[in-house]
Amino acid sequence: MAEVKLTNIKKIYDHNVVAVHDFNLTIHDKEFVVFVGPSGCGKSTTLRMIAGLEDISEGTLEIDGEVVNDLQPKDRDIAMVFQNYALYPHMTVFDNIAFSLRLKKTPEDEVYERVTRAAEILGITEYLMRKPRALSGGQRQRVAIGRAIVRDPKVFLMDEPLSNLDAKLRNQMRAEIILLRQKMNTTFVYVTHDQTEAMTLGDRIVIMQNGYIEQVGTPGEVFDRPRNLFVAGFIGSPQMNFFPARLNRAGDRYTVEVNGHTVELEEERAALLRKHGAGSAEVILGVRPEHLTLCDDGEDSLDGEILVNEMMGSELHLHVRSGESKNVILRVPTIDLSPEKRDRLVSGAHIRFTFSSKVTQIFDPKTEKSLLWD
Amino acid sequence: MSENTAKRHMGLRASRALSNTLIHVLLVVMSVVWLIPFVCILLQSFRVESTWQVGYVIPQKWGFDNYVNLWNTDFPRWYMNTLITALVTAVLQTVIVLCMSYTLSRFRFKMRQPLMRFMLILGMFPGMLSMIILYRVLKDLGLTQANAVPGLILVYVASSGMGYYVSKGFFDTIPMSLDEAARVDGATRSQVLYKIILPLAKPIVIYTILTAFMGPWGDFVFARYISFGASAGKNVAVGLYDWLSKDQINKSYTLFCAGGVLVALPVTLLFLFLQKYYVEGVTGGAVKG
Numbered sequence: 001m002a003e004v005k006l007t008n009i010k011k012i013y014d015h016n017v018v019a020v021h022d023f024n025l026t027i028h029d030k031e032f033v034v035f036v037g038p039s040g041c042g043k044s045t046t047l048r049m050i051a052g053l054e055d056i057s058e059g060t061l062e063i064d065g066e067v068v069n070d071l072q073p074k075d076r077d078i079a080m081v082f083q084n085y086a087l088y089p090h091m092t093v094f095d096n097i098a099f100s101l102r103l104k105k106t107p108e109d110e111v112y113e114r115v116t117r118a119a120e121i122l123g124i125t126e127y128l129m130r131k132p133r134a135l136s137g138g139q140r141q142r143v144a145i146g147r148a149i150v151r152d153p154k155v156f157l158m159d160e161p162l163s164n165l166d167a168k169l170r171n172q173m174r175a176e177i178i179l180l181r182q183k184m185n186t187t188f189v190y191v192t193h194d195q196t197e198a199m200t201l202g203d204r205i206v207i208m209q210n211g212y213i214e215q216v217g218t219p220g221e222v223f224d225r226p227r228n229l230f231v232a233g234f235i236g237s238p239q240m241n242f243f244p245a246r247l248n249r250a251g252d253r254y255t256v257e258v259n260g261h262t263v264e265l266e267e268e269r270a271a272l273l274r275k276h277g278a279g280s281a282e283v284i285l286g287v288r289p290e291h292l293t294l295c296d297d298g299e300d301s302l303d304g305e306i307l308v309n310e311m312m313g314s315e316l317h318l319h320v321r322s323g324e325s326k327n328v329i330l331r332v333p334t335i336d337l338s339p340e341k342r343d344r345l346v347s348g349a350h351i352r353f354t355f356s357s358k359v360t361q362i363f364d365p366k367t368e369k370s371l372l373w374d
Numbered sequence: 375m376s377e378n379t380a381k382r383h384m385g386l387r388a389s390r391a392l393s394n395t396l397i398h399v400l401l402v403v404m405s406v407v408w409l410i411p412f413v414c415i416l417l418q419s420f421r422v423e424s425t426w427q428v429g430y431v432i433p434q435k436w437g438f439d440n441y442v443n444l445w446n447t448d449f450p451r452w453y454m455n456t457l458i459t460a461l462v463t464a465v466l467q468t469v470i471v472l473c474m475s476y477t478l479s480r481f482r483f484k485m486r487q488p489l490m491r492f493m494l495i496l497g498m499f500p501g502m503l504s505m506i507i508l509y510r511v512l513k514d515l516g517l518t519q520a521n522a523v524p525g526l527i528l529v530y531v532a533s534s535g536m537g538y539y540v541s542k543g544f545f546d547t548i549p550m551s552l553d554e555a556a557r558v559d560g561a562t563r564s565q566v567l568y569k570i571i572l573p574l575a576k577p578i579v580i581y582t583i584l585t586a587f588m589g590p591w592g593d594f595v596f597a598r599y600i601s602f603g604a605s606a607g608k609n610v611a612v613g614l615y616d617w618l619s620k621d622q623i624n625k626s627y628t629l630f631c632a633g634g635v636l637v638a639l640p641v642t643l644l645f646l647f648l649q650k651y652y653v654e655g656v657t658g659g660a661v662k663g
Binding site: 089 | 549551552554555556557558559560561562565569570573574
């Protein structure tokens with residue numbers, strides 16, 4: 001139970017390769033923070049610096065008010081779950097979980113009690129006497145988590161713990177991590193490249209790219225109000241559609257024009273644009289696939305040609321070419337789609353679609369920053 | 375299965391059986407050829423009718439006289455010299471080699487690559503090149519002739535760090551995340567080495583001990599010039615060799631054979647007991663797999 005404070009943290013490798021630039025973040029006590037980003041964005045490096053497995057080149061790291069830059073991992077009172085589990089193969093599950101307690105010379109009856117309690121929480125009691133090689137991937141992951149929770153650490157670090165599991169198991173373990181978090185009630189730092197994991201697990205999400213923090217916010221904030229093009233494209237699946245568009249200002253009102261289709265922006269967005277002093281300009285318009293709706297011929301709308309039609313069950317994903325945009329994706333719920341209409345949504349067919357101004361994002365094409373960011 | 379494929383299957387099986395038989399016959403022949411000298415020595419060591427070299431292999435009169443007579447020579451002294459040298463060297467060299475390998479495998483420091491290259495090149499020079507200077511230094515330290523044992527230990531152990539290749543290679547295959555997990559769990563670097571790495575590297579630890587023991591156990595060149603004729607400082611190889619000299623061979627040939635058997639005994643036993651560790655695969659299930 002502790003606050004983790006990173007101030008101006010930098011990681012510079014040999015030959016001046018900078019992996020993390022000026023990382024500033026305060027992770028509050030009992031908060032679940034997720035670092036997310038594409039590979040090579042510095043998220044794992046940052047986590048490993050918190051763990052003490054990488055030296056901190058510049059800046060200060062505080063855990064619970066104490067500067068721990070130069071402390072060995074063993075003295076930081078943290079626990080970590082690794083992507084490849086890192087179970088000690090020559091020890092039984094019991095010994096694996098007991099390892100840290102025994103290093104601290106905990107009395108053997110207490111070790112027994114704590115290990116069995118951790119095993120009960122994770123449902124691995126019956127495997128305690130097995131060696132790791134006799135376990136399945138999911139069971140190994142549980143042991144790895146058991147090894148971490150048995151210590152009751154100040155901070156719980158997880159480095160892509162689910163990425164070695166198959167899709168079904170991953171969903172199940174994700175739910176278990178949420179439950180575990182409720183039981184543990186401690187500070188969590190979780191690294192993943194999977195935006196779904198980030199959205200479902202995190203109290204706050206830290207989105208990183210090329211060693212920089214792009215945005216920090218709650219899942220709702222980063223989804224609804226992405227700060228720049230990268231965040232907008234990274235969060236959400238399938239990813240947000242981007243259209244080259246023209247922003248027109250007439251007095252206090254704004255309209256966007258995409259491929260000849262014009263939509264007026266509602267007041268909330270207009271107010272933000274006015275605050276930025278935005279005038280008429282070329283912009284990038286972002287609309288999420290679920291916010292594009294099919295409409296009938298004749299309405300003022302965008303037209304497109306279906307390239308690929310993906311049937312996902314509860315919804316259709318239509319990949320559409322529209323004007324200059326080569327791959328626009330529409331999510332069409334199948335529930336209110338008549339069979340005749342669905343039959344018409346095949347490759348090569350022409351459709352018309354539109355969007356509501358309440359859900360659009362507008363970005364500056366040069367700086368890639370959102371014009372709606374306050 | 376159709377008849378044709380069945381036939382082909384049979385043919386395949388027959389040819390495989392044939393090649394297996396051939397290989398086994400070849401192996402048996404090779405092992406017989408290889409074992410003949412050892413069997414001869416073993417048989418001669420039990421011969422009591424004469425101590426000379428004779429023209430036959432199977433003794434006419436059997437007995438333990440040669441082994442008993444060894445006690446009345448300097449042989450026990452040589453044997454102890456060799457045993458002490460080999461055991462102390464085995465312990466020290468194993469510790470040094472394993473620490474060296476762990477360091478080179480796990481730590482990244484500035485001169486790591488140059489150091490490894492330097493040792494590789496240094497290792498290409500034959501050790502004999504250093505013979506004269508080593509003798510000079512050891513003589514000044516008073517560690518030659520009768521005091522050859524500590525001198526020899528010094529010589530063997532001094533360069534042992536350079537024999538890190540095999541164990542470093544093995545350590546490299548143990549995932550780094552095991553070290554990291556242990557360090558986060560509260561282990562120091564040395565605890566990581568002896569609680570995690572060494573148990574996983576058991577075959578290589580045993581290999582290291584065996585080679586460290588075998589080197590001094592069978593060494594001749596260094597042992598001969600460092601002991602330099604003083605019987606009290608000889609090891610078995612040097613002592614036994616001297617029994618084969620022109621003026622000694624007729625009274626000592628069967629003694630030599632008995633001594634040879636006694637020298638081979640501990641090594642043979644060691645290998646017999648430790649053999650199984652060579653084949654034990656222990657890293658299964660460490661990481662994803």
